[in-house]
Amino acid sequence: MTDDISLGPVIAIVGPSGVGKDSLMEALVAAEPRLSLLKRVITRAPEAGGEDYTPVTEAEFAQREAAGEFALHWSAHGLLYGVPAAAVVAQRAAGRGVLVNFSRAMLVDAQDVFGNFVILNVTASPEVLAARLAGRGRESTEEQAKRLAQASKPLPEGLHHVHQIDNSGELSAAVQAALAVIYPDQPERA
Numbered sequence: 001m002t003d004d005i006s007l008g009p010v011i012a013i014v015g016p017s018g019v020g021k022d023s024l025m026e027a028l029v030a031a032e033p034r035l036s037l038l039k040r041v042i043t044r045a046p047e048a049g050g051e052d053y054t055p056v057t058e059a060e061f062a063q064r065e066a067a068g069e070f071a072l073h074w075s076a077h078g079l080l081y082g083v084p085a086a087a088v089v090a091q092r093a094a095g096r097g098v099l100v101n102f103s104r105a106m107l108v109d110a111q112d113v114f115g116n117f118v119i120l121n122v123t124a125s126p127e128v129l130a131a132r133l134a135g136r137g138r139e140s141t142e143e144q145a146k147r148l149a150q151a152s153k154p155l156p157e158g159l160h161h162v163h164q165i166d167n168s169g170e171l172s173a174a175v176q177a178a179l180a181v182i183y184p185d186q187p188e189r190a
């Protein structure tokens, strides 16, 4: 674990595709100036839309990985994902919190790497997930089905500081629930 006490928390936002991770992260940053989004490096096509990420080819990803750029990296949905280490440190400076969309499979590694680490496991019913992926339309129907098949993947054993955030209803409710976890000693926001 390489963690300086002056560094703020790494807040892992995890859960099945379509549950609202990106939506929740964007809303949290809009509501709380001490929070920022970690810009991931992904081998996803630049025009895919959605989150703000650094699109790279698989060759570029391999070069960055070999150069030690990533604090953590993984593959999922036929894509490669990397978390730039320097960006995490910079965004945690002065106690600020950084929001990271992690794979559930990476959480044990992540809690060892980052130390000051909290996990928000975002949930919604299968029906809601299917409707949201269809409504978003970013993936093909076939890819949506593959993602939905992964929805019930359990979190790994051995995790600490895991909190369930229900995003079945209004996004604003999930935002308030998440802020109450991240900043438990602060009154509910207006």
Ligand SMILES: Nc1ncnc2c1ncn2[C@@H]1O[C@H](COP(=O)(O)OP(=O)(O)OP(=O)(O)O)[C@@H](O)[C@H]1O
Binding pocket: 015, 016, 017, 018, 019, 020, 021, 022, 023, 024, 050, 132, 133, 135, 136, 167, 168, 169, 170, 171, 172, 174
């Ligand atoms: N609370 C909510 N109520 C209604 N719609 C929502 C809510 N949260 C997210 N959505 C919508 O559901 C869709 C999926 O949301 P989002 O892309 O944030 O999910 P995600 O978990 O990041 O998905 P992925 O892992 O596939 O990137 C989007 O169209 C988004 O606008």
Ligand SMILES: O=P(O)(O)OC[C@H]1O[C@H](OP(=O)(O)O)[C@H](O)[C@@H]1O
Binding pocket: 014, 015, 016, 017, 021, 075, 076, 077, 081, 101, 102, 103, 104, 105, 150, 153
């Ligand atoms: O099912 P699991 O392994 O938890 O997550 C699979 C992938 O989905 C999410 O990314 P995105 O939302 O596709 O960008 C995660 O960050 C991970 O990369």
